[in-house]
Amino acid sequence: MTSKTRSRYSSNWDTIxxxxxxxxxxxxxxxxxQCLRPTDKRDGLNRRERSIKTLVVHHWNYLPEDNRIENLAALCTGCHLLFHTRRRGNISPGQLSLW
Incomplete structure (x- = not known):
């Protein structure tokens, strides 16, 4: 995530x-x-497997400033990638890489 993109998120984004x-x-x-929880052991999983089982939060309206609960969804990286690729040009370099 670029610093420009990160600046669009609220200061309490990690908590949200x-x-x-x-x-x-x-x-x-x-x-x-089922994705990995912060306390789950990652031993035995390669980078790709960890990426696939990583849970991220998606903004339905693609606006990181809008943190209303109805605008947010927990998605695995694959599903998150699917939503962002449907909206051409909405992926930052490295943002959603699975490898």
């Missing part, structure tokens, strides 16, 4: 994102995959 992920029980709300 953690709450959204916790409410989803660390599962993707689109495909249902």
């Amino acid at each position: 994102a953690l709450e959204v992920k916790s409410k989803s029980d660390w599962k993707c709300t689109r495909c249902g995959i």
